[in-house]
Amino acid sequence: MKGNCLIAQSGGPTAVMNNSLYGVIEAALLSDRVEKVWGARRGIYGLLHRDYIDLTQFSAAQLRTLRSTPGAALGSWRYKLTVDDVERIISNMQANNVRYFFFIGGNGSMQAAHMIHEAARTKGYELFVMGIPKTVDNDLMYTDHAPGFGSAAKFLATCLVDIGMDISSMPKSNRVTIVETMGRNTGWLAASCALARRQIPSVPQLVYIPEIPFSVEQFLQDVHQSYTQSGSVLVVVSEGVRDSSGQFVAGESISLDAIGRPQLGGVASYLASVIEKQLDLSARYILPSIWQRSGMLFSSGVDAEEAYLAGKHAFLYTQQETTGKMVNLTRIPGHSYAVSFGTVPLADVAGKERLFPLQWYDTEAKFVKQPFLDYVSPLIQGEVWVPRDNGLPVYESIVL
Incomplete structure (x- = not known):
């Protein structure tokens, strides 16, 4: 099938998601089945408004810079699709003879990709749809891990x-x-902070994840005990921790985002104030915030390469007439770390979440167990070379 290729990015950015973008572009430019390679500006916005940008207008050097550029070079947009929206997206693609569509994103994006795939099939429009996994949360189902997680960890x-x-x-x-x-x-990201103990055995002392109900009273006991033993305490807490009734610990200050999800953040400041009031100890809080998902200078070489290969494999699968699937990664058993790439139906991953395995968490010690450290350690290996000018990193943003 000869036609045009369209790529979109969606959801929260990561340090390496542009590697997946580059992987698709590189493979598409070598294919005699592809006439034009387009990117949708701001993700779903570009799909809805037919705001496509010709990616062949950029030089080879500019495109290669994507491999060391964090964030979403095409731009992203949080928006919950309706059935009418999907019909509009398909009509836009038909009008531009888009036959190959690639959606880089998390579980919500896989849901959107699945809707687009099903709508095209119902309409009888031949469109090859592939999802490319991306998330710092590592919560995608049916993949060993998701590109983006290793760098954030x-x-x-x-x-x-x-x-x-x-x-x-x-x-x-x-x-x-x-x-x-x-x-x-x-709690994948919070758990990853435990890796620091390999360098400094005394920290962190306590790690709290959303999968385990959070008790403020027990937390204060944990902090007091740890402080008594060492004279200082370093705590890691996931923004989404909930109490035994399922309510967010800092729930009173939470509002909703554009797609109806709670906008989290604030649990650390809340817990710091509780410590100062209840334990009469000095407490401070640190918020890595969006930096943890966009810190390119600390990104993982393994993560960047896997993101690139995920994009490249996604395109190659469409050339085998694969559609309605997401690329996934499977860890190959053995002493040295390696993965293979395959596919899983979008329907199986769309809108679903993979929780942190409770068998990898020590509820008494409030810390992770060795099997998790063995799992995550290979994902943070290697570095990404970032070009610099005047001592600062040089990035490439297609949407500007």
Whole structure:
């Protein structure tokens, strides 16, 4: 099938999602089945408004810079699709002879890709749809891990090492430090901070994830005990921790985002104030915030390469007339780390979440177990070379 190729990015950006974009572009430009390679500006917005940008207008050097550029170079947009929206997207694609469509995103994006795939099939329009996994939360089903997670995990673990060095440098001046990580419903990122113990055995002491009900009373006991033993405490808490009734711990200050999800953040500041009031200890909180998903200088070489290969494989699968699938990664058993790439139906991953395995968490110690550290350690290996000008990184943004 000869036609045009269209790529879109959606959801929260990551440090390496542009590697997937580059992987698709590189493979598409070599195909005699593709006439034009387009990107949809701002993700779903571009799909709805037929706002396509010709990606062949950029030089080979500009496109290669995508491999060391964080964020979403095409732009992203949070929006919940309706049935009418999907019909409009298909009509736009038909009008531009788009035959190959690639959606880089998380579980919500896979839901949108599935809707587009089903609508095209119902309409009788031959469109090859492939989802490319992307998320720092690592909550996609049926893949060993998602590109984006390894770099965010490496960034956070690096932060914890640096923070630990500061705390150990001033043992009499630091009391309780709380680091809040992303993780709406899952604790993969918070758990990854435990990697810091390999460099500084004394930190972090306590890690809290959303999969385990959070008790403020028990938390205060944990902090008091840890402080009594070491004189300072470094806590990691996921933004999405909930109490036994399922309510967010910092729920009173939470509003909703554009697609109706709670806008999280604030649990660390809340817990710091509780510590100061209840335990009479000095407490501070640190918010890596969006930096944890866009920190290119601390990104993982393994993660960047896997993101690139996921994009490249996605295109190659469409050339085998594969459609309605998401690229997934399977870890190959053995002493050295390696993965293979395959596919899974979009319907199986759309809108679903993979939680952190409870068998990898020690509920008594409030810490992770060795099997998780063995799982995550290979994902943070290697570096990404970032070009610099005047001492600062040089990035490429297609939407500007």
